[in-house]
Amino acid sequence: MFVGVLIPALVWGLIALLVRHHPETMAGYNTMPRKKREKIDLHRIGRLASNGMYAGIPFMLLAPLMPTKGLLLTMLVWIPVGLLVAVVIYVNRCAKKFKKEG
DSSP states (O other): OHHHHHHHHHHHHHHHHHHHHOGGGSTTTTTSOHHHHHHBOHHHHHHHHHHHHHHHHHHHHHGGGOSSHHHHHIIIIIHHHHHHHHHHHHHHHTGGGGBOOO
16 A cells, blocks of 8 residues: 555655756746746745645655545645645735845
């Protein structure tokens, strides 16, 4: 059972690594007007998003220890996705923190 969660955790970690090193691949950035793109500190947002994704990996790896399938699904999918949604909401609500200085 543990091997079954290694693959999603590995894929989740690789996507987090991609977002950290290439934050311009995040959704919405390429459709944004050029003037808005210049004002955003994209690397800070990418670091925050990848940290949120990395925080979900331990939950994914602990999922096989859950006694029911409902808890397993919660630990494997919903908690990591919820952490990422929390990061998205934080970035949208606190947009001033992610503007470039100068």
